Amino acid sequence: MDFAFRPEDEAFRAEARAWLEEHAGDAQDRRSWERVLGKAGWIGLGWPEAGYGNRTVSLTQQVVWAEEYARSAAPARSGHIGENLLAPTLIAHGTEAQKARFLPPIATGDELWCQGYSEPGAGSDLAGIRTRAELGADGTYRVTGQKIWTSLAHEADWCFVLARTEPESRRHHGLSFLLVPMDQPGRVEVRPIRQMTGTSDFNEVFFDGAHARVEHVVGGEGAGWKVAMSLLGFERGVSTLAQQIGFAAELGRVVQAAVRSGAVGDPVVRERLVRQWAELRVMRWNALRTLGRAGDAGAPNVAKLLWGGWHQRLGELAMQVRGAAAGAGPVEWSPSAPYELDEAQHLFLFSRADTIYGGSDQVQRTIIAERVLGLPREPKGAV
Numbered sequence: 001m002d003f004a005f006r007p008e009d010e011a012f013r014a015e016a017r018a019w020l021e022e023h024a025g026d027a028q029d030r031r032s033w034e035r036v037l038g039k040a041g042w043i044g045l046g047w048p049e050a051g052y053g054n055r056t057v058s059l060t061q062q063v064v065w066a067e068e069y070a071r072s073a074a075p076a077r078s079g080h081i082g083e084n085l086l087a088p089t090l091i092a093h094g095t096e097a098q099k100a101r102f103l104p105p106i107a108t109g110d111e112l113w114c115q116g117y118s119e120p121g122a123g124s125d126l127a128g129i130r131t132r133a134e135l136g137a138d139g140t141y142r143v144t145g146q147k148i149w150t151s152l153a154h155e156a157d158w159c160f161v162l163a164r165t166e167p168e169s170r171r172h173h174g175l176s177f178l179l180v181p182m183d184q185p186g187r188v189e190v191r192p193i194r195q196m197t198g199t200s201d202f203n204e205v206f207f208d209g210a211h212a213r214v215e216h217v218v219g220g221e222g223a224g225w226k227v228a229m230s231l232l233g234f235e236r237g238v239s240t241l242a243q244q245i246g247f248a249a250e251l252g253r254v255v256q257a258a259v260r261s262g263a264v265g266d267p268v269v270r271e272r273l274v275r276q277w278a279e280l281r282v283m284r285w286n287a288l289r290t291l292g293r294a295g296d297a298g299a300p301n302v303a304k305l306l307w308g309g310w311h312q313r314l315g316e317l318a319m320q321v322r323g324a325a326a327g328a329g330p331v332e333w334s335p336s337a338p339y340e341l342d343e344a345q346h347l348f349l350f351s352r353a354d355t356i357y358g359g360s361d362q363v364q365r366t367i368i369a370e371r372v373l374g375l376p377r378e379p380k381g382a383v
Contacts, residue, residue, distance in 0.1 A: 034109030066242035175224030
């Protein structure tokens, strides 16, 4: 079960590989790298429409680009939230004016985005959000509330925010999907959250009367839940196949560590290594099976369950094969470098979050049970 790449796909692969080899070192930071990608036309390949400064290619060529990017030494992307989440949502639900305003700067890498969904009291329970947006007489919304776990908010120019625009509404009713500029001193504050890895990839975001224009409500006022759920459907796709290439590279490094340490001689360790390899193949086949299919209920939830647990178990295995040496840092401790981790230690610590962010495993199972299998809803207040 695999793609049958055509000659034109392989020609596209050669073009992508050659370009990445030539340009991967061109950028000094991630923002400038987005502009390099945009100038060369590599942003927006998967959009269902062209003409916004992007070009579109076939589904198999989107897979080719994702695979080649994952195999290259290119920097981590900062623009994927705008490119892969907001842009398809605007194409599906936005006005022509919204598409004309926001899609071109995403395609050129000039504007970066973050996602304002989760809140301290509404993480996986997105319908419980309390951030509110009040429409003033001047036609401008004032957004007040707090978002959390907001990836790349410290780099973003804009945030798409799910907020309550009907004051007395409850749950998924009365929500709107607003596009909010981040450069509003005194009205928008970003506070990085330090993780176990010592890095700060996500943030708290505080809105204190932040302005959002009425023409920047996507889908119309009160349609926020529909638009937000549509956006979540774009989180799967060719990117899952690229993710698996990264997983395969990590698994290869764990196998090498097991050989170096002699842990591969333990039959239990060998069994775990083989199981990780086999499960990764299953994830690839599942991704290929569902790729490009619309209306496949539960597909993204199953995919999240598969890769979240797999990656977490790989992090645990990375520590097991190294034995006691896994507890020592890569450099001697010093006041200037008190918290250094090597690659395997970072994998272990960061993967602890894999079964939580993007919807916890418990939430994924509930969705599959209720919306796919048709089982009775979980009673309110159940523990």
